[in-house]
Amino acid sequence: MNRLQHIRGHIVLTDKYMNMAATLPSPLTTHVLNIAQGVPGANMTIILYLLDPISSVWNLLTTGITNDDGRCPGLIKKESFIAGVYKLRFETGKYWDALGETCFYPYVEVVFTITDPSQKYHVPLILSRFSYSTYRGS
């Protein structure tokens, strides 16, 4: 193998590993469930923020929309997931509006503390027009 072919082999190998890194699952996941209708909360906009501890400003990390299963894969990359205070904002008012209904909660913001970013965290939202709950899952 000549020198160029040898170097090319290194670049191709790196691409392969980069693709693998891009498909690692997010260490932070969510799941929206519409318990009023017994269906996943699909097509709900959710926004993930990280609190800047120095300025106390919320920095927007990701905007996403839940899929047909009420999930939103790829919320954050493993390497970006640091210890800190995060906020998940669920656009519940818009969600129920799209279904032709009102909702007591115009939006839901769940603020939580990540102390150990090596763990997996699941922050679901179980929702109806007049109630909601959340818990820390894995």
Place this chain on the structure above:
Amino acid sequence: MGSVKGPLTTHVLNTGDGVPAARMALSLHRLDPHMTVWSLVTIGNTNEDGRCPGLITSDAFTPGMYKIRFETGQYWESLGQSSFYPYVEIVFTVSAADQSVHVPLLVSRYSYSTYRGS
């Protein structure tokens, strides 16, 4: 005030220990629709029964968007425990038809729920 219930009430329950969440700090805010900023309406603490009477008067309880912020992180810290949530904010809409609104919070170290009661 006496025994007259206000138009907006709350009740905080510690579902981890099966007791009312006593002495939890909380605050009520109203969204100023023109400025889109939150104005503080009341600051208080829950009593031994986890309730906080006198949050707002009927006259002041005009239609709009409100927020109750519960200092859950401080509460668990005072019990010597950590919690997943540093605080909980419940944002809700009050319409002209709403005479009596109850916004309870059921909270443990790793979960919480709320519902609209009356």
